[in-house]
Each structure stands twice: as structure tokens, then as C-alpha cells.
Amino acid sequence: MRRYLRNARTRVRTFGPLYAVVAPLRRAAEITHLRAEAWMLDVEGKRGVLGPAHAAWQDHAPEVNKEHWGSWDWSRRGEEWTLSADWKQGLIDDVLLPTIPPGGTVLEIGPGAGRWTEVLLARADRMVVVDLDERILARCREALGDPPGVVYLLTPGASLAEVADATVEAIWSFDAFVHIAPVQQAEYMGEIARVLAPGGVATIHHADGRDRGFHTSRRGWRAPMTATLFAALAREHGLAVDRVIRSWSGGRHDLAAYRDAISVLEKVA
Numbered sequence: 001m002r003r004y005l006r007n008a009r010t011r012v013r014t015f016g017p018l019y020a021v022v023a024p025l026r027r028a029a030e031i032t033h034l035r036a037e038a039w040m041l042d043v044e045g046k047r048g049v050l051g052p053a054h055a056a057w058q059d060h061a062p063e064v065n066k067e068h069w070g071s072w073d074w075s076r077r078g079e080e081w082t083l084s085a086d087w088k089q090g091l092i093d094d095v096l097l098p099t100i101p102p103g104g105t106v107l108e109i110g111p112g113a114g115r116w117t118e119v120l121l122a123r124a125d126r127m128v129v130v131d132l133d134e135r136i137l138a139r140c141r142e143a144l145g146d147p148p149g150v151v152y153l154l155t156p157g158a159s160l161a162e163v164a165d166a167t168v169e170a171i172w173s174f175d176a177f178v179h180i181a182p183v184q185q186a187e188y189m190g191e192i193a194r195v196l197a198p199g200g201v202a203t204i205h206h207a208d209g210r211d212r213g214f215h216t217s218r219r220g221w222r223a224p225m226t227a228t229l230f231a232a233l234a235r236e237h238g239l240a241v242d243r244v245i246r247s248w249s250g251g252r253h254d255l256a257a258y259r260d261a262i263s264v265l266e267k268v269a
């Protein structure tokens with residue numbers, strides 16, 4: 001408190017007495033704006049509507065993600081986010097393997113250094129690995145090599161333009177959509193529906209009710225999304241929600257820390 005007053009006095013001396021009036025007003029306006037935004041995100045998220053608050057969200061736009069993840073230190077290969085060996089193996093055994101069928105073409109969005117890609121690669125006949133930063137694709141390629149049937153694709157942020165219609169049997173994305181702005185998540189949903197073959201499945205990890213930090217936890221740099229809105233976007237594009245996963249391994253592991261969910265979507269044949 002004493003430091004705050006000392007800093008405030010210094011600023012008043014520097015910027016003049018008007019500062020003492022303007023600064024608290026500006027801060028109050030900022031807080032009001034954030035609270036109004038949080039309220040609107042809550043309402044839209046609960047109703048499953050991509051309304052003005054979700055549409056205006058720029059914090060996780062493609063250029064922000066590109067900068068953030070392109071300059072990330074990938075020396076730990078993303079395993080810094082693995083809570084334990086049992087957590088990871090449980091996610092593979094109880095979520096990835098049961099939802100991603102063997103064989104066919106599998107597409108992964110946001111692979112990082114390939115934490116899940118190596119498991120998918122062993123399962124698929126062909127793989128399409130999509131990211132928005134060439135440094136990440138290079139890092140992933142360095143880890144996994146260039147086995148036959150693997151294609152690395154750069155996206156501007158929500159497009160799968162180089163993937164032909166109805167050519168993909170399964171899509172996996174973990175720890176990527178949680179950081180993607182709602183508008184790009186909606187665009188991806190259209191692309192997912194387009195590239196999936198009839199009967200194809202998409203298993204996508206996304207946020208469920210987070211915003212700038214007025215909720216349970218502000219750790220995790222989550223983009224706003226709810227399971228309700230995600231399901232509404234899926235249905236809009238003709239995808240059915242097969243199930244929403246919040247825990248696995250008999251409840252030993254869950255996504256509660258960041259209040260996330262995994263939606264399993266199906267392109268109805």
C-alpha cells in the first residue's frame with residue numbers, strides 16, 4: 001500500500017494533478033469493461049451462442065498464438081504439461097485409443113513437439129499434421145522424422161484448405177483448441193466437418209467456461225469456450241456430439257484444474 005501511494009505521488013508529480021483524478025477513473029472503466037465482458041461471455045457460453053463477446057475475443061488470434069508457441073522452448077517436447085506418466089498413459093488408453101480408430105487417415109491440429117503425434121503415427125495408415133507455425137512443424141518433424149504417409153501442413157490459423165473433402169477418418173487435438181480464439185474454433189469446426197469422411201470422428205480438447213480470470217482459476221491461458229457452445233458449433237456443421245469427457249481412468253484423472261472438456265464429435269454417415 002505504501003509503495004502504491006509512493007508510486008501514485010511520483011506519477012502525480014510527473015504527469016500533473018489531473019493524473020490523480022484520471023488514473024482511478026480509467027482503472028474503474030477497465031474493470032467495468034472486464035466484468036461486462038465476463039458476464040457476456042458467461043451468458044453466451046451457457047446459451048451456446050457465438051455472440052459479440054466471443055466474436056470480439058482477440059487474445060488468442062492466430063498471430064498471437066504464432067508468436068507465443070513459435071518462440072516457446074520446446075526442449076522438453078511438451079512433456080512439461082504431462083502431469084504424470086500414469087496421467088498420460090491413461091489419456092492414451094482411455095481416451096485416444098478408444099476414440100481414434102486404427103488405420104485410415106488421422107489429422108492432428110496443433111501437435112507441438114509431437115507429444116501425442118507419435119502415438120497417432122503408430123496407429124494411422126496416413127497422417128496429416130497441422131500447425132500455424134513453421135518452427136513448430138520443423139520441431140515436430142525433427143522428433144518424428146518423415147515416415148511414409150506423413151504430411152506436415154502449415155495453416156494460417158483455422159483453415160485446412162490443402163486437405164480434400166471427406167478424406168480423413170479421425171481428428172485429434174489436445175491442448176491446442178484451449179488456446180484458440182472462438183472465431184477460429186468456429187472456422188475449424190466447418191473445416192473439420194468438411195474433411196471428415198462420413199462416420200469419421202473428431203476428439204477435441206477445449207475450454208469449458210473460462211475467460212480473463214473471473215472464474216475458478218486464471219492459470220492456463222485459456223480462450224473462452226464452453227461445451228455447450230462447442231456442441232452448438234458442431235451441430236451447426238452437421239456433426240453429432242457423441243460424448244463429452246471430463247475424466248478418465250475410472251475418475252483418477254480429470255480436466256478440472258483448468259475446467260476443460262474433451263468433445264468427441266461424429267460426422268453422421
Ligand SMILES: C[S@@+](CC[C@H](N)C(=O)[O-])C[C@H]1O[C@@H](n2cnc3c(N)ncnc32)[C@H](O)[C@@H]1O
Binds near residue numbers: 066115177
Ligand atoms: C500448448 S501447445 C500443445 C502441443 C501438443 N498438442 C501437446 O499437447 O503437447 C499448443 C499447440 O497448438 C498450436 N496452435 C495454436 N493455435 C493454433 C491454430 N490456430 N491452428 C493450429 N495450431 C495451433 C501451437 O502452435 C502449438 O503447437
